[in-house]
Amino acid sequence: MSRDEECRHIMSRLLATLARRAAAPSPPRPTASAAVTARGPCGRAYTGTVIRARAASREENDINVGEAAATFVPGTHALSDVASTTLAAMLDARTLGRVTLTGAAKDAEYRRVEFRAVTIRGATALQRTRYDARQAFTSNHAYDGGSSGENANDGKDSKLSSTSSAQEAIEEALGSGYKHWRVERASGAWSVTVNVKKQRATVSRDKTMRLIDGEAKTSVVIGPQSHDREKARLLDGSDPFLKHVGVAAADGSIKTSKRDKYKQVEEFLKILDHAYDDATGAGHMVRGSTARPLRMVDLGCGNAYLTFGAYTLLANKRDVPTHVIGVDIKRQAREHNTAVAVELGWDDCMCFVEGSIAKADVKFVKGNDDAAADIVLALHACDTATDEAIVRTVRWSSPLALIAPCCHHDLQVRLKNASIIAFPPITRHGILSERFGDVLTDSFRAHILRLLGYRVEVMEFVGGEHTPRNTLIRAIRTGSPASKSAWEEYDAMRETWGVTPWLADALADELNEARADVFPNSNV
Numbered sequence: 001m002s003r004d005e006e007c008r009h010i011m012s013r014l015l016a017t018l019a020r021r022a023a024a025p026s027p028p029r030p031t032a033s034a035a036v037t038a039r040g041p042c043g044r045a046y047t048g049t050v051i052r053a054r055a056a057s058r059e060e061n062d063i064n065v066g067e068a069a070a071t072f073v074p075g076t077h078a079l080s081d082v083a084s085t086t087l088a089a090m091l092d093a094r095t096l097g098r099v100t101l102t103g104a105a106k107d108a109e110y111r112r113v114e115f116r117a118v119t120i121r122g123a124t125a126l127q128r129t130r131y132d133a134r135q136a137f138t139s140n141h142a143y144d145g146g147s148s149g150e151n152a153n154d155g156k157d158s159k160l161s162s163t164s165s166a167q168e169a170i171e172e173a174l175g176s177g178y179k180h181w182r183v184e185r186a187s188g189a190w191s192v193t194v195n196v197k198k199q200r201a202t203v204s205r206d207k208t209m210r211l212i213d214g215e216a217k218t219s220v221v222i223g224p225q226s227h228d229r230e231k232a233r234l235l236d237g238s239d240p241f242l243k244h245v246g247v248a249a250a251d252g253s254i255k256t257s258k259r260d261k262y263k264q265v266e267e268f269l270k271i272l273d274h275a276y277d278d279a280t281g282a283g284h285m286v287r288g289s290t291a292r293p294l295r296m297v298d299l300g301c302g303n304a305y306l307t308f309g310a311y312t313l314l315a316n317k318r319d320v321p322t323h324v325i326g327v328d329i330k331r332q333a334r335e336h337n338t339a340v341a342v343e344l345g346w347d348d349c350m351c352f353v354e355g356s357i358a359k360a361d362v363k364f365v366k367g368n369d370d371a372a373a374d375i376v377l378a379l380h381a382c383d384t385a386t387d388e389a390i391v392r393t394v395r396w397s398s399p400l401a402l403i404a405p406c407c408h409h410d411l412q413v414r415l416k417n418a419s420i421i422a423f424p425p426i427t428r429h430g431i432l433s434e435r436f437g438d439v440l441t442d443s444f445r446a447h448i449l450r451l452l453g454y455r456v457e458v459m460e461f462v463g464g465e466h467t468p469r470n471t472l473i474r475a476i477r478t479g480s481p482a483s484k485s486a487w488e489e490y491d492a493m494r495e496t497w498g499v500t501p502w503l504a505d506a507l508a509d510e511l512n513e514a515r516a517d518v519f520p521n522s523n524v
Protein backbone atom coordinates (compact mmCIF):
# COMPACT_ATOMS: atom_id res chain seq x y z
CA MET A 1 0.00 0.00 0.00
CA SER A 2 1.45 3.42 -0.94
CA ARG A 3 1.72 6.19 1.65
CA ASP A 4 -1.20 8.04 0.03
CA GLU A 5 -3.38 4.95 -0.02
CA GLU A 6 -2.49 4.25 3.57
CA CYS A 7 -3.47 7.79 4.60
CA ARG A 8 -6.73 7.51 2.76
CA HIS A 9 -7.43 4.18 4.36
CA ILE A 10 -6.75 5.55 7.85
CA MET A 11 -8.91 8.55 7.08
CA SER A 12 -11.74 6.31 5.91
CA ARG A 13 -11.67 4.24 9.07
CA LEU A 14 -11.46 7.34 11.21
CA LEU A 15 -14.46 8.85 9.54
CA ALA A 16 -16.44 5.68 9.98
CA THR A 17 -15.77 5.79 13.71
CA LEU A 18 -16.66 9.47 13.92
CA ALA A 19 -19.77 8.94 11.92
CA ARG A 20 -20.98 6.17 14.23
CA ARG A 21 -20.67 8.64 17.10
CA ALA A 22 -22.67 11.30 15.30
CA ALA A 23 -26.34 11.19 16.17
CA ALA A 24 -28.97 10.53 13.54
CA PRO A 25 -29.75 13.58 11.44
CA SER A 26 -32.73 15.73 12.29
CA PRO A 27 -35.68 15.18 10.00
CA PRO A 28 -35.46 17.45 7.00
CA ARG A 29 -37.73 20.45 6.98
CA PRO A 30 -39.29 21.92 3.87
CA THR A 31 -37.62 24.92 2.32
CA ALA A 32 -39.13 28.27 1.69
CA SER A 33 -38.58 30.09 -1.53
CA ALA A 34 -38.64 33.81 -1.86
CA ALA A 35 -38.11 36.40 -4.49
CA VAL A 36 -35.26 38.62 -3.42
CA THR A 37 -33.87 41.83 -4.67
CA ALA A 38 -30.16 41.82 -4.29
CA ARG A 39 -27.30 44.09 -5.09
CA GLY A 40 -25.07 43.13 -7.97
CA PRO A 41 -21.32 43.51 -7.90
CA CYS A 42 -21.60 46.82 -9.67
CA GLY A 43 -23.85 48.03 -6.89
CA ARG A 44 -26.93 47.67 -9.09
CA ALA A 45 -30.08 45.98 -7.84
CA TYR A 46 -31.31 42.85 -9.60
CA THR A 47 -34.06 40.47 -8.76
CA GLY A 48 -33.86 36.72 -8.55
CA THR A 49 -35.33 33.82 -6.69
CA VAL A 50 -33.48 31.94 -4.02
CA ILE A 51 -34.77 28.98 -2.15
CA ARG A 52 -33.52 29.04 1.37
CA ALA A 53 -33.87 26.95 4.42
CA ARG A 54 -36.09 28.12 7.22
CA ALA A 55 -33.06 27.85 9.43
CA ALA A 56 -31.10 30.17 7.19
CA SER A 57 -31.03 33.05 9.61
CA ARG A 58 -29.58 30.98 12.41
CA GLU A 59 -26.00 31.61 13.36
CA GLU A 60 -23.39 29.04 12.49
CA ASN A 61 -23.06 28.13 16.14
CA ASP A 62 -26.72 27.33 16.43
CA ILE A 63 -26.66 24.57 13.90
CA ASN A 64 -26.36 21.27 15.69
CA VAL A 65 -26.80 17.78 14.49
CA GLY A 66 -27.16 15.43 17.40
CA GLU A 67 -23.95 15.36 19.41
CA ALA A 68 -21.74 16.72 16.66
CA ALA A 69 -22.08 20.47 16.33
CA ALA A 70 -21.56 21.32 12.68
CA THR A 71 -19.57 24.41 13.55
CA PHE A 72 -16.71 25.40 11.33
CA VAL A 73 -13.99 27.36 13.07
CA PRO A 74 -11.47 29.17 10.89
CA GLY A 75 -7.88 27.98 11.32
CA THR A 76 -5.90 24.76 11.09
CA HIS A 77 -7.25 21.74 12.95
CA ALA A 78 -6.97 17.99 13.12
CA LEU A 79 -8.37 16.56 9.90
CA SER A 80 -10.61 14.19 11.84
CA ASP A 81 -12.32 17.13 13.61
CA VAL A 82 -12.90 19.01 10.38
CA ALA A 83 -14.14 15.85 8.68
CA SER A 84 -16.51 15.27 11.55
CA THR A 85 -17.89 18.82 11.28
CA THR A 86 -18.23 18.48 7.52
CA LEU A 87 -20.02 15.17 7.89
CA ALA A 88 -22.44 16.66 10.42
CA ALA A 89 -23.06 19.68 8.19
CA MET A 90 -23.79 17.45 5.23
CA LEU A 91 -26.16 15.30 7.22
CA ASP A 92 -28.31 18.35 7.97
CA ALA A 93 -30.25 18.42 4.73
CA ARG A 94 -32.27 21.48 5.77
CA THR A 95 -29.28 23.78 5.73
CA LEU A 96 -27.14 22.10 3.11
CA GLY A 97 -26.35 23.89 -0.11
CA ARG A 98 -23.73 22.34 -2.34
CA VAL A 99 -20.56 20.58 -1.25
CA THR A 100 -17.75 20.28 -3.76
CA LEU A 101 -14.60 18.18 -3.37
CA THR A 102 -11.75 18.86 -5.78
CA GLY A 103 -7.98 18.41 -5.93
CA ALA A 104 -8.16 14.66 -6.45
CA ALA A 105 -5.19 12.38 -5.90
CA LYS A 106 -3.34 11.51 -9.12
CA ASP A 107 -4.72 8.01 -9.28
CA ALA A 108 -8.27 9.00 -8.32
CA GLU A 109 -11.04 7.73 -10.54
CA TYR A 110 -13.08 10.91 -10.12
CA ARG A 111 -11.55 14.37 -10.31
CA ARG A 112 -14.47 16.07 -8.60
CA VAL A 113 -17.41 15.11 -6.39
CA GLU A 114 -20.46 17.21 -5.61
CA PHE A 115 -23.26 16.71 -3.12
CA ARG A 116 -26.61 18.36 -2.56
CA ALA A 117 -29.84 17.35 -0.86
CA VAL A 118 -32.82 16.34 -2.98
CA THR A 119 -36.32 15.08 -2.35
CA ILE A 120 -37.49 12.09 -4.28
CA ARG A 121 -41.15 11.23 -3.95
CA GLY A 122 -41.31 13.01 -0.61
CA ALA A 123 -38.16 11.43 0.89
CA THR A 124 -34.94 13.34 1.41
CA ALA A 125 -31.79 11.93 -0.12
CA LEU A 126 -28.26 13.09 -0.67
CA GLN A 127 -27.42 13.40 -4.34
CA ARG A 128 -23.83 12.67 -5.26
CA THR A 129 -22.38 13.61 -8.66
CA ARG A 130 -18.91 12.30 -9.49
CA TYR A 131 -17.00 13.58 -12.49
CA ASP A 132 -14.33 11.69 -14.34
CA ALA A 133 -12.50 13.25 -17.28
CA ARG A 134 -15.48 12.76 -19.60
CA GLN A 135 -18.72 12.30 -17.75
CA ALA A 136 -20.78 12.96 -14.67
CA PHE A 137 -22.22 10.05 -12.69
CA THR A 138 -25.14 10.78 -10.42
CA SER A 139 -26.55 8.65 -7.62
CA ASN A 140 -28.89 9.28 -4.69
CA HIS A 141 -28.28 8.09 -1.13
CA ALA A 142 -30.89 7.80 1.58
CA TYR A 143 -30.51 9.97 4.68
CA ASP A 144 -32.15 7.49 7.00
CA GLY A 145 -29.01 5.42 7.36
CA GLY A 146 -30.41 2.49 5.42
CA SER A 147 -29.58 1.59 1.89
CA SER A 148 -30.51 3.92 -0.94
CA GLY A 149 -34.27 4.06 -1.22
CA GLU A 150 -34.10 5.29 -4.76
CA ASN A 151 -31.70 4.58 -7.53
CA ALA A 152 -31.73 7.37 -10.00
CA ASN A 153 -30.41 7.54 -13.48
CA ASP A 154 -30.31 11.27 -13.88
CA GLY A 155 -30.06 11.55 -17.64
CA LYS A 156 -27.76 9.89 -20.09
CA ASP A 157 -24.61 10.69 -18.14
CA SER A 158 -25.71 8.98 -14.95
CA LYS A 159 -25.02 5.58 -13.53
CA LEU A 160 -27.32 3.70 -11.22
CA SER A 161 -26.39 4.46 -7.65
CA SER A 162 -24.82 2.01 -5.32
CA THR A 163 -26.78 1.04 -2.24
CA SER A 164 -24.77 3.12 0.20
CA SER A 165 -26.46 5.51 2.62
CA ALA A 166 -25.86 9.26 2.64
CA GLN A 167 -23.45 8.85 5.53
CA GLU A 168 -21.47 6.14 3.77
CA ALA A 169 -21.30 8.15 0.56
CA ILE A 170 -19.97 11.18 2.48
CA GLU A 171 -17.43 9.11 4.42
CA GLU A 172 -16.17 7.51 1.26
CA ALA A 173 -15.75 10.86 -0.47
CA LEU A 174 -14.14 12.66 2.49
CA GLY A 175 -11.76 9.75 2.89
CA SER A 176 -10.71 9.71 -0.76
CA GLY A 177 -7.91 12.23 -0.53
CA TYR A 178 -9.53 15.32 -2.13
CA LYS A 179 -7.48 18.33 -1.13
CA HIS A 180 -10.14 21.04 -1.41
CA TRP A 181 -13.59 20.94 0.10
CA ARG A 182 -16.13 23.71 -0.34
CA VAL A 183 -19.16 23.50 1.90
CA GLU A 184 -22.08 25.81 1.13
CA ARG A 185 -24.79 26.00 3.73
CA ALA A 186 -27.54 28.35 4.81
CA SER A 187 -25.26 30.32 7.09
CA GLY A 188 -22.44 30.76 4.59
CA ALA A 189 -19.75 28.92 2.68
CA TRP A 190 -16.54 27.37 3.98
CA SER A 191 -13.33 26.27 2.27
CA VAL A 192 -11.26 23.46 3.64
CA THR A 193 -7.73 22.70 2.49
CA VAL A 194 -6.67 19.20 3.46
CA ASN A 195 -3.20 17.92 4.18
CA VAL A 196 -3.74 14.17 4.26
CA LYS A 197 -0.15 13.35 5.15
CA LYS A 198 -0.12 15.60 8.19
CA GLN A 199 -3.75 14.78 8.99
CA ARG A 200 -4.48 18.52 9.27
CA ALA A 201 -7.07 20.72 7.58
CA THR A 202 -7.25 24.49 7.24
CA VAL A 203 -10.71 26.02 7.36
CA SER A 204 -11.58 29.47 6.06
CA ARG A 205 -14.80 31.31 5.47
CA ASP A 206 -15.55 31.76 1.80
CA LYS A 207 -16.65 35.35 1.56
CA THR A 208 -17.88 35.06 -2.01
CA MET A 209 -21.15 33.72 -0.58
CA ARG A 210 -22.43 36.63 1.44
CA LEU A 211 -25.00 36.76 4.18
CA ILE A 212 -27.50 39.58 4.35
CA ASP A 213 -29.04 39.92 7.79
CA GLY A 214 -27.78 36.45 8.58
CA GLU A 215 -29.39 34.84 5.54
CA ALA A 216 -27.62 33.32 2.59
CA LYS A 217 -27.93 35.59 -0.42
CA THR A 218 -26.92 33.32 -3.19
CA SER A 219 -28.28 31.51 -6.17
CA VAL A 220 -26.92 28.33 -4.60
CA VAL A 221 -30.03 26.53 -3.52
CA ILE A 222 -30.17 25.58 0.14
CA GLY A 223 -32.14 22.60 1.45
CA PRO A 224 -33.54 19.56 -0.34
CA GLN A 225 -34.64 20.17 -3.91
CA SER A 226 -37.18 18.20 -5.83
CA HIS A 227 -35.39 15.66 -7.97
CA ASP A 228 -38.45 15.40 -10.17
CA ARG A 229 -38.19 18.94 -11.45
CA GLU A 230 -36.73 19.83 -14.80
CA LYS A 231 -32.96 19.42 -14.87
CA ALA A 232 -31.29 22.41 -13.21
CA ARG A 233 -30.50 25.17 -15.66
CA LEU A 234 -28.08 28.00 -15.19
CA LEU A 235 -29.98 30.25 -17.56
CA ASP A 236 -33.67 30.60 -18.12
CA GLY A 237 -35.74 32.75 -20.43
CA SER A 238 -36.27 35.31 -17.67
CA ASP A 239 -32.58 36.20 -17.62
CA PRO A 240 -32.82 39.70 -19.09
CA PHE A 241 -29.89 39.48 -21.47
CA LEU A 242 -31.46 36.60 -23.42
CA LYS A 243 -34.19 38.88 -24.74
CA HIS A 244 -31.77 41.69 -25.44
CA VAL A 245 -29.53 39.48 -27.56
CA GLY A 246 -32.52 37.95 -29.34
CA VAL A 247 -32.30 34.42 -27.93
CA ALA A 248 -35.55 34.60 -25.91
CA ALA A 249 -38.89 35.96 -27.12
CA ALA A 250 -40.80 38.63 -25.18
CA ASP A 251 -42.59 35.93 -23.15
CA GLY A 252 -39.27 34.39 -22.06
CA SER A 253 -39.48 31.34 -24.31
CA ILE A 254 -36.33 30.40 -26.19
CA LYS A 255 -36.74 31.10 -29.91
CA THR A 256 -36.68 27.95 -32.02
CA SER A 257 -33.95 29.32 -34.26
CA LYS A 258 -31.76 30.05 -31.23
CA ARG A 259 -32.20 26.78 -29.31
CA ASP A 260 -28.88 25.31 -30.38
CA LYS A 261 -26.95 28.46 -29.49
CA TYR A 262 -28.81 28.68 -26.17
CA LYS A 263 -27.92 25.07 -25.39
CA GLN A 264 -24.27 25.64 -26.34
CA VAL A 265 -24.04 28.64 -24.03
CA GLU A 266 -25.90 26.88 -21.20
CA GLU A 267 -23.57 23.87 -21.32
CA PHE A 268 -20.49 26.05 -21.71
CA LEU A 269 -21.54 27.97 -18.61
CA LYS A 270 -21.92 24.77 -16.59
CA ILE A 271 -18.30 24.04 -17.34
CA LEU A 272 -17.32 27.61 -16.45
CA ASP A 273 -19.25 27.30 -13.18
CA HIS A 274 -17.25 24.20 -12.17
CA ALA A 275 -13.97 25.44 -13.56
CA TYR A 276 -14.25 28.67 -11.56
CA ASP A 277 -14.62 26.58 -8.39
CA ASP A 278 -11.77 24.28 -9.36
CA ALA A 279 -9.36 27.07 -10.23
CA THR A 280 -10.17 29.23 -7.20
CA GLY A 281 -10.52 26.25 -4.84
CA ALA A 282 -7.02 25.09 -5.72
CA GLY A 283 -5.66 28.61 -5.29
CA HIS A 284 -4.75 29.04 -8.96
CA MET A 285 -7.09 31.98 -9.54
CA VAL A 286 -8.39 34.93 -7.50
CA ARG A 287 -12.05 34.69 -6.54
CA GLY A 288 -12.90 38.23 -7.55
CA SER A 289 -13.85 40.92 -5.06
CA THR A 290 -15.08 44.49 -5.17
CA ALA A 291 -11.50 45.66 -4.70
CA ARG A 292 -10.18 43.27 -7.35
CA PRO A 293 -12.94 42.13 -9.70
CA LEU A 294 -12.45 38.96 -11.68
CA ARG A 295 -11.25 39.74 -15.23
CA MET A 296 -12.79 37.74 -18.02
CA VAL A 297 -12.37 38.07 -21.76
CA ASP A 298 -14.43 36.51 -24.54
CA LEU A 299 -12.33 36.31 -27.69
CA GLY A 300 -14.22 36.21 -30.99
CA CYS A 301 -17.40 37.05 -29.08
CA GLY A 302 -19.66 37.62 -32.13
CA ASN A 303 -23.10 38.56 -30.83
CA ALA A 304 -21.86 38.03 -27.27
CA TYR A 305 -24.38 35.39 -26.21
CA LEU A 306 -21.64 33.73 -24.19
CA THR A 307 -20.17 37.03 -22.99
CA PHE A 308 -23.46 38.18 -21.47
CA GLY A 309 -24.19 34.65 -20.22
CA ALA A 310 -20.84 34.33 -18.46
CA TYR A 311 -21.29 37.74 -16.84
CA THR A 312 -24.79 36.74 -15.72
CA LEU A 313 -23.48 33.53 -14.20
CA LEU A 314 -20.54 34.98 -12.31
CA ALA A 315 -21.66 38.49 -11.44
CA ASN A 316 -25.40 38.09 -11.00
CA LYS A 317 -25.96 34.49 -10.00
CA ARG A 318 -22.75 33.85 -8.07
CA ASP A 319 -22.14 37.38 -6.85
CA VAL A 320 -18.54 37.45 -8.02
CA PRO A 321 -17.56 41.03 -8.90
CA THR A 322 -16.56 40.60 -12.52
CA HIS A 323 -15.34 42.75 -15.38
CA VAL A 324 -15.72 41.43 -18.92
CA ILE A 325 -14.24 42.44 -22.26
CA GLY A 326 -15.60 41.02 -25.50
CA VAL A 327 -13.31 41.09 -28.55
CA ASP A 328 -14.35 40.69 -32.15
CA ILE A 329 -12.89 41.74 -35.43
CA LYS A 330 -16.23 43.07 -36.61
CA ARG A 331 -17.20 46.66 -35.94
CA GLN A 332 -20.87 45.73 -36.01
CA ALA A 333 -20.28 43.32 -33.09
CA ARG A 334 -18.71 46.03 -30.97
CA GLU A 335 -21.44 48.55 -31.73
CA HIS A 336 -24.31 46.14 -31.20
CA ASN A 337 -22.93 44.52 -28.06
CA THR A 338 -22.02 47.86 -26.50
CA ALA A 339 -25.60 49.06 -27.07
CA VAL A 340 -26.96 45.90 -25.39
CA ALA A 341 -24.63 46.35 -22.41
CA VAL A 342 -25.88 49.92 -22.02
CA GLU A 343 -29.54 48.79 -22.28
CA LEU A 344 -28.90 46.22 -19.56
CA GLY A 345 -27.10 48.79 -17.43
CA TRP A 346 -24.02 46.59 -17.32
CA ASP A 347 -21.69 48.87 -19.22
CA ASP A 348 -19.64 49.82 -16.18
CA CYS A 349 -18.60 46.16 -15.83
CA MET A 350 -18.30 45.16 -19.46
CA CYS A 351 -17.04 46.61 -22.70
CA PHE A 352 -16.46 45.49 -26.26
CA VAL A 353 -13.36 46.00 -28.33
CA GLU A 354 -13.05 45.89 -32.10
CA GLY A 355 -9.89 44.14 -33.22
CA SER A 356 -8.15 40.87 -33.86
CA ILE A 357 -7.80 38.40 -31.05
CA ALA A 358 -4.04 38.52 -31.55
CA LYS A 359 -3.67 42.25 -31.17
CA ALA A 360 -6.81 43.78 -29.68
CA ASP A 361 -6.17 46.22 -26.88
CA VAL A 362 -7.53 44.33 -23.89
CA LYS A 363 -7.10 46.55 -20.85
CA PHE A 364 -8.89 45.82 -17.62
CA VAL A 365 -7.19 48.63 -15.76
CA LYS A 366 -6.28 51.77 -17.67
CA GLY A 367 -2.54 52.27 -17.85
CA ASN A 368 -1.76 48.84 -16.37
CA ASP A 369 -0.70 46.34 -19.00
CA ASP A 370 -0.19 43.66 -16.36
CA ALA A 371 -3.86 43.65 -15.54
CA ALA A 372 -4.42 40.63 -17.74
CA ALA A 373 -7.44 38.36 -18.06
CA ASP A 374 -8.04 35.76 -15.35
CA ILE A 375 -10.47 33.85 -17.53
CA VAL A 376 -10.23 33.48 -21.28
CA LEU A 377 -13.30 32.25 -23.15
CA ALA A 378 -13.41 31.48 -26.85
CA LEU A 379 -16.39 29.79 -28.40
CA HIS A 380 -15.98 28.87 -32.06
CA ALA A 381 -13.34 31.44 -32.95
CA CYS A 382 -12.60 30.49 -36.54
CA ASP A 383 -9.55 28.40 -37.48
CA THR A 384 -6.33 29.96 -36.18
CA ALA A 385 -8.32 32.60 -34.24
CA THR A 386 -8.63 29.80 -31.66
CA ASP A 387 -4.83 29.57 -31.65
CA GLU A 388 -4.61 33.33 -31.23
CA ALA A 389 -6.82 32.93 -28.16
CA ILE A 390 -4.41 30.32 -26.77
CA VAL A 391 -1.43 32.56 -27.48
CA ARG A 392 -3.03 35.38 -25.51
CA THR A 393 -3.93 32.99 -22.68
CA VAL A 394 -0.30 31.94 -22.41
CA ARG A 395 1.13 35.46 -22.69
CA TRP A 396 -1.27 36.76 -20.06
CA SER A 397 -0.53 33.70 -17.87
CA SER A 398 -4.30 33.51 -17.50
CA PRO A 399 -5.22 31.01 -14.80
CA LEU A 400 -8.24 29.60 -16.64
CA ALA A 401 -9.09 29.15 -20.31
CA LEU A 402 -12.16 27.52 -21.81
CA ILE A 403 -11.74 27.22 -25.53
CA ALA A 404 -14.12 25.49 -27.91
CA PRO A 405 -12.46 25.43 -31.34
CA CYS A 406 -14.26 25.93 -34.63
CA CYS A 407 -13.00 24.90 -38.06
CA HIS A 408 -9.42 23.61 -38.44
CA HIS A 409 -8.20 24.56 -41.91
CA ASP A 410 -4.62 25.51 -41.20
CA LEU A 411 -3.29 22.11 -40.18
CA GLN A 412 -5.21 20.42 -43.02
CA VAL A 413 -3.12 22.43 -45.45
CA ARG A 414 0.10 21.71 -43.54
CA LEU A 415 -0.69 17.99 -43.55
CA LYS A 416 -1.25 18.06 -47.33
CA ASN A 417 2.08 19.79 -47.84
CA ALA A 418 4.02 17.59 -45.41
CA SER A 419 7.06 15.84 -46.80
CA ILE A 420 5.97 12.55 -45.26
CA ILE A 421 2.65 10.79 -45.20
CA ALA A 422 2.79 8.73 -42.05
CA PHE A 423 -0.30 6.59 -42.50
CA PRO A 424 -1.71 6.92 -46.02
CA PRO A 425 -4.98 5.12 -45.21
CA ILE A 426 -5.87 7.98 -42.88
CA THR A 427 -5.14 10.81 -45.26
CA ARG A 428 -6.30 9.10 -48.47
CA HIS A 429 -9.98 9.85 -47.96
CA GLY A 430 -11.06 13.48 -47.73
CA ILE A 431 -13.52 13.01 -44.89
CA LEU A 432 -11.11 10.98 -42.76
CA SER A 433 -8.24 13.30 -43.50
CA GLU A 434 -10.36 16.29 -42.47
CA ARG A 435 -11.51 14.69 -39.23
CA PHE A 436 -8.02 13.53 -38.47
CA GLY A 437 -6.73 17.07 -39.05
CA ASP A 438 -9.27 18.35 -36.50
CA VAL A 439 -8.16 15.80 -33.93
CA LEU A 440 -4.47 16.44 -34.54
CA THR A 441 -4.93 20.23 -34.31
CA ASP A 442 -6.72 20.01 -30.98
CA SER A 443 -4.27 17.43 -29.67
CA PHE A 444 -1.42 19.84 -30.43
CA ARG A 445 -3.32 22.69 -28.78
CA ALA A 446 -3.99 20.74 -25.61
CA HIS A 447 -0.45 19.41 -25.48
CA ILE A 448 1.22 22.77 -26.07
CA LEU A 449 -0.80 24.23 -23.20
CA ARG A 450 0.38 21.31 -21.04
CA LEU A 451 3.99 22.00 -22.02
CA LEU A 452 3.51 25.61 -20.97
CA GLY A 453 2.29 24.93 -17.44
CA TYR A 454 -1.41 24.22 -17.78
CA ARG A 455 -3.44 21.30 -16.53
CA VAL A 456 -5.59 20.45 -19.52
CA GLU A 457 -8.73 18.47 -20.12
CA VAL A 458 -10.45 18.00 -23.44
CA MET A 459 -14.13 17.23 -23.34
CA GLU A 460 -17.41 17.31 -25.22
CA PHE A 461 -19.25 20.32 -23.85
CA VAL A 462 -22.60 19.85 -25.60
CA GLY A 463 -24.34 17.09 -27.55
CA GLY A 464 -23.39 16.75 -31.22
CA GLU A 465 -27.00 17.47 -32.19
CA HIS A 466 -26.49 21.11 -31.10
CA THR A 467 -23.20 21.64 -32.91
CA PRO A 468 -20.65 19.35 -34.51
CA ARG A 469 -18.00 21.70 -33.09
CA ASN A 470 -18.49 20.43 -29.57
CA THR A 471 -14.96 19.90 -28.30
CA LEU A 472 -13.83 22.05 -25.42
CA ILE A 473 -10.31 22.56 -24.12
CA ARG A 474 -10.32 23.38 -20.42
CA ALA A 475 -6.97 24.62 -19.16
CA ILE A 476 -6.05 25.67 -15.63
CA ARG A 477 -2.62 27.19 -15.12
CA THR A 478 -0.64 25.43 -12.41
CA GLY A 479 2.77 26.68 -13.51
CA SER A 480 4.24 23.18 -13.13
CA PRO A 481 6.88 22.33 -15.71
CA ALA A 482 5.98 19.52 -18.11
CA SER A 483 7.72 16.18 -17.76
CA LYS A 484 10.48 15.05 -20.10
CA SER A 485 8.16 12.42 -21.50
CA ALA A 486 5.58 15.11 -22.36
CA TRP A 487 8.22 16.83 -24.48
CA GLU A 488 9.17 13.53 -26.09
CA GLU A 489 5.52 12.91 -26.96
CA TYR A 490 5.33 16.35 -28.53
CA ASP A 491 8.43 15.80 -30.63
CA ALA A 492 7.24 12.36 -31.71
CA MET A 493 3.90 13.78 -32.81
CA ARG A 494 5.56 16.45 -34.94
CA GLU A 495 8.09 14.05 -36.43
CA THR A 496 5.55 11.35 -37.19
CA TRP A 497 3.21 13.65 -39.07
CA GLY A 498 5.86 15.94 -40.49
CA VAL A 499 4.01 19.05 -39.35
CA THR A 500 4.42 21.85 -36.86
CA PRO A 501 1.13 23.53 -36.01
CA TRP A 502 0.47 27.26 -36.32
CA LEU A 503 0.31 27.51 -32.56
CA ALA A 504 3.83 26.11 -32.12
CA ASP A 505 5.19 28.72 -34.51
CA ALA A 506 3.33 31.48 -32.70
CA LEU A 507 4.54 30.32 -29.29
CA ALA A 508 8.05 29.31 -30.41
CA ASP A 509 9.82 31.53 -27.86
CA GLU A 510 7.70 30.35 -24.97
CA LEU A 511 8.14 26.71 -26.00
CA ASN A 512 11.91 27.06 -26.34
CA GLU A 513 12.15 28.64 -22.93
CA ALA A 514 10.00 25.96 -21.31
CA ARG A 515 11.97 23.21 -23.02
CA ALA A 516 15.26 24.71 -21.84
CA ASP A 517 13.97 24.55 -18.27
CA VAL A 518 13.43 20.82 -18.59
CA PHE A 519 16.47 19.99 -20.78
CA PRO A 520 18.98 22.64 -19.66
CA ASN A 521 21.89 21.17 -21.60
CA SER A 522 20.29 20.55 -24.94
CA ASN A 523 20.19 22.84 -27.95
CA VAL A 524 16.64 23.97 -28.44
Ligand SMILES: C[S@@+](CC[C@H](N)C(=O)[O-])C[C@H]1O[C@@H](n2cnc3c(N)ncnc32)[C@H](O)[C@@H]1O
Binding pocket: 299, 300, 301, 302, 303, 304, 305, 306, 327, 328, 329, 330, 333, 355, 356, 357, 358, 378, 379, 380, 381, 382, 385, 388, 406
Ligand atom coordinates in the same frame (compact mmCIF):
# COMPACT_ATOMS: atom_id res chain seq x y z
C1 LIG B 1 -18.44 31.53 -35.34
S1 LIG B 1 -18.46 33.10 -34.62
C2 LIG B 1 -18.69 32.73 -32.92
C3 LIG B 1 -19.21 33.89 -32.16
C4 LIG B 1 -19.50 33.62 -30.68
N1 LIG B 1 -18.32 33.26 -29.93
C5 LIG B 1 -20.55 32.57 -30.53
O1 LIG B 1 -20.23 31.42 -30.27
O2 LIG B 1 -21.71 32.88 -30.74
C6 LIG B 1 -16.77 33.57 -34.71
C7 LIG B 1 -16.55 35.04 -34.38
O3 LIG B 1 -15.15 35.25 -34.28
C8 LIG B 1 -14.83 36.45 -34.94
N2 LIG B 1 -13.44 36.32 -35.38
C9 LIG B 1 -12.93 35.42 -36.25
N3 LIG B 1 -11.60 35.57 -36.34
C10 LIG B 1 -11.26 36.57 -35.51
C11 LIG B 1 -10.03 37.16 -35.14
N4 LIG B 1 -8.88 36.75 -35.65
N5 LIG B 1 -10.06 38.16 -34.24
C12 LIG B 1 -11.22 38.59 -33.70
N6 LIG B 1 -12.41 38.05 -34.00
C13 LIG B 1 -12.43 37.05 -34.89
C14 LIG B 1 -15.81 36.57 -36.06
O4 LIG B 1 -15.98 37.89 -36.48
C15 LIG B 1 -17.06 35.97 -35.44
O5 LIG B 1 -17.84 36.96 -34.85
